[in-house]
Amino acid sequence: MFLPVFSIFTILISHTYYSSANSVFDFCVADFSHSGPGGYGCKDPTTVTVDNFVYSGLAIPNNNTTKVDNIIVDTNKLPGLNGMGVTMARAYFPVGTGDPVHTHRVSEAVVVNQGTLLIGFIDSNNTAYYKTLNAGEMMIIPHTFMHFIINVGSTPAIAYGAFGSEIPGKQSINNAFYGGNLPSDLVEKITLLDSPQVHNFKKRFGGTN
Ligand SMILES: *[C@@H]1O[C@H](CO)[C@@H](O)[C@H](O)[C@H]1NC(C)=O
Ligand SMILES: *[C@@H]1O[C@H](CO)[C@@H](O)[C@H](O)[C@H]1NC(C)=O
Ligand SMILES: *[C@@H]1O[C@H](CO)[C@@H](O)[C@H](O)[C@H]1NC(C)=O
Numbered sequence: 001m002f003l004p005v006f007s008i009f010t011i012l013i014s015h016t017y018y019s020s021a022n023s024v025f026d027f028c029v030a031d032f033s034h035s036g037p038g039g040y041g042c043k044d045p046t047t048v049t050v051d052n053f054v055y056s057g058l059a060i061p062n063n064n065t066t067k068v069d070n071i072i073v074d075t076n077k078l079p080g081l082n083g084m085g086v087t088m089a090r091a092y093f094p095v096g097t098g099d100p101v102h103t104h105r106v107s108e109a110v111v112v113n114q115g116t117l118l119i120g121f122i123d124s125n126n127t128a129y130y131k132t133l134n135a136g137e138m139m140i141i142p143h144t145f146m147h148f149i150i151n152v153g154s155t156p157a158i159a160y161g162a163f164g165s166e167i168p169g170k171q172s173i174n175n176a177f178y179g180g181n182l183p184s185d186l187v188e189k190i191t192l193l194d195s196p197q198v199h200n201f202k203k204r205f206g207g208t209n
Contacts, residue, residue: 029053030075030082038083038166039075053080058160062092065156068099075166087163091149093117098150102172104141106164110149111138115157121147146173178205 029052030040043052055078062069073088075081091099093115101122110119112133119139120130132152133139141147143164151157172179177187178201187198187207201207 027053027080028083030079032079036083038081038085040079040082042082043079053078058088058090065092066094068093068097070099081166083166085165087166087168089161089163091159091161093149093151093157093159095151095154095156099148100172100174101146101148102170103144103146104163104165104168104170105144106168107143108141108147108164108168109138109162110141111160112136113158113160115151115155116153117157117159118150118152119147119159121145174201174205178202178207181208183209 025042026045027048028037028040028042029045029048030038031043032040034041036042055073057071057077058073062071069092071090073081073090081087090113093099098118110117112119112135114135116132116134118130118132119141120128121141122128123142123145130148131139149159177191178198182190184195184198184202187193187202188195191198193201202209
């Protein structure tokens, strides 16, 4: 009797601590010299300035317009994000390019800023939800599902994304299977592809073994 109650209480406390660092202090601007909620310790609040909450890099267009270019505004770029459970990103897609299928640990809201993007995700029933969106339209990608973005327009496209974590992570499916250290015979067994197919994919994505 005692143990379950205690466990629930512990879970509640740790959940509160984890999910809302801002309920025990207003903010926790990252002090990179030690760890704490959200990843880093808190800078002395008396030394915090407005610039700890501002990042101006998204005002600068990407220089290289020949390739997909992502800027991830995480705690390393914006120390005020520490413990706030948010990341911002900007992605630039030249004509005919895209971001192949990948996942994050958390949900992502994508807003098309310029151009025409086909955005989609696949749920746990393998149902694909995808749509072509234009500037000003947005889509929510539910947490953990495989998703993708493709520029299907005739001009370069830009999207902004907001993630529900200051460290959302990114796992690209092709790289996970064919870009890492899984031995080819294992890859064959878990993908049901044959040896030449696995060899081709490994060559393409840089996998060892
Ligand atoms: C583009 O180049 C300029 C000048 O070299 C640089 O200041 C700027 O940071 C670059 N932009 C990006 C997004 O890297
Ligand atoms: C742009 O990126 C491409 C592909 O990575 C590279 O080949 C090219 O040299 C880059 N151009 C500039 C101006 O940096
Ligand atoms: C799951 O997908 C099948 C088709 O593959 C469909 O018939 C079924 O309605 C789907 N179930 C749900 C809950 O979406």
